[in-house]
Amino acid sequence: MNRRVLLLVLATSLGLGGCLRPDYRTAQLDATGTGSIGARYALAAGDKLRVIVFGQDNLSNIYAVDGGGRIAMPLIGVVQIGGQTTGQAARTIETKLAAGFVREPHVTVEVDAYRPFYILGEVTTSGQYPFVNGMTVETAVAIAAGFGPRAARDYAVLTREGKGGPTAGPGLEPTNEAGREKLVSGIVPMTYPVRPGDTIVIKERFF
Template identity: 35%
Template sequence: MPATTLPLLARRRIASLATLSVAAWLVGCASPAANLPPLPSEAPGPYRLGAGDQLRVSVFNDPRLTGEFRVTDTGNVALPLVGSIAVAGRTAQESERLVERAMRDKSLFNDPSVAIEVLEYRPVFVLGMVERGGQTPYRPGMTVLSAVAVMGGFNYRAVTDEVGITRIGENGRAVEYRGERLSLLQPGDVVTVYERRL
């Protein structure tokens, strides 16, 4: 083999090894959320009640039936004299109509008027590379960044541009999505802040 060929072959091997090293480094630096499906963009709509929500149910002209009630893990709210009403997945307005119908069916009122207000939303959970993991009450308009801020912020090992967001779908199954700092959260979401790979 001519002497002039050796340096060219050596340079090609070094270049190939360098390319492989950079590719391996890039794979190692990729966020663990990279392979997750993106969080679906949903048009803002009316809030739907779920297990853990604290409600104030007001029955006009009868303070005995007015009070604060929590939606149970089965998605029901138990009201005095009325019984258990399935409200999970329904809006407050839809739930008001259900309660009014139940009152008419039980002959409690001829023309009942009910108002339902959410006093406390079910929480959002933040796990992983944050200063203090745990749960925080949901607030309308809450983003990943605002939820992490309540938990003391990202810690020094955190991937800060992508997170995992686990959400319960309408079919009742949990799905993990890829979210970003400004992704809007929903009550009950679980945010996972991943550790940066060095």
């Protein structure tokens, strides 16, 4: 093969490689929050909360958030905290306790365990796994024991709940129920941050 033909083959290969690069679509996911989980994290079903009521050991415990975004505590019963931050949840509990149960209650709430993430598709062991703060898609693949033999290794499809915004369009998964949180999807690089409750799908490569 002469030099001219070799250069032509290389140019063609590079051109095809460029065409096959994934078209990342992260804008809608970015709007739901990226990076490490902080004080503005919205509590949701599956989270486990450590609630401390100072001076009230019988009320201080770990409580799981149920499917309706509620926890059940002694004395005050069901408390709706879904969508609130830990600080807001503490104030909500204080308000209920102050209504004839505890004088001047002081409450702190922190996340004991975040709701899990899910990874499916071309990984060795798909399923549900505990969330680790600061993790990426690449971390999630490692937790699932690595890629499968036919995995596309440079992108993933990530889906999460997101409030407001468009319900349809490129990279989006629409919802049919008005007023509920929408499932937002995007094509993301392996370095993309994962959040609690995310579903990651590793696709099969085509070559």
